[in-house]
Amino acid sequence: MSSLMWYLLFVTLITSPTVPANESSTQDVKVGACNITGVWRNELGSTMRVKAEGSEVRGVYQTAVESMSGAAGLDRTAQILGIVGDGAQPTVSLSVLWEKGSCSAWVGQCFILGDGAQVLKTFWMLRSVADNLAGDWGSTRLGEDLFFKTSISN
Numbered sequence: 001m002s003s004l005m006w007y008l009l010f011v012t013l014i015t016s017p018t019v020p021a022n023e024s025s026t027q028d029v030k031v032g033a034c035n036i037t038g039v040w041r042n043e044l045g046s047t048m049r050v051k052a053e054g055s056e057v058r059g060v061y062q063t064a065v066e067s068m069s070g071a072a073g074l075d076r077t078a079q080i081l082g083i084v085g086d087g088a089q090p091t092v093s094l095s096v097l098w099e100k101g102s103c104s105a106w107v108g109q110c111f112i113l114g115d116g117a118q119v120l121k122t123f124w125m126l127r128s129v130a131d132n133l134a135g136d137w138g139s140t141r142l143g144e145d146l147f148f149k150t151s152i153s154n
Ligand SMILES: *[C@@H]1O[C@H](CO)[C@@H](O)[C@H](O)[C@H]1NC(C)=O
Pocket: 020, 022, 023, 026
């Protein structure tokens, strides 16, 4: 290696900022704490407008999809009741009762991405009403939803 390259390497090393481990972890919390309150949209275009007060979450879910036409009601919206943990990246559980009697629940966690964006990574279950026990086997659907926090305010 030429002496110029050694010199450049040396300069790079001594001018690189050294951040103490504890400082960077306190910065992570400050810059990126999830705020569940707001409007979230998933990969299908469904939206959640929610407000968290302490560990309680309330809001409105507007679905872009339904198991059968009309299952989610005329305007495809329903109330959300949920809970959220504390900390910078809290876990959540959100439940919805649809107009025709089916219900859904999303369980997951909020994460802060490198660019500061907030995402909710969830699994959901949708329970449709079975006419009787014999119809039980095919009445539960399971899937994954990824919600992004939008910049729209409540
Ligand atoms: C980081 O750690 C050093 C040494 O343990 C301590 O003196 C300093 O107060 C800490 N800083 C923060 C922001 O916690």
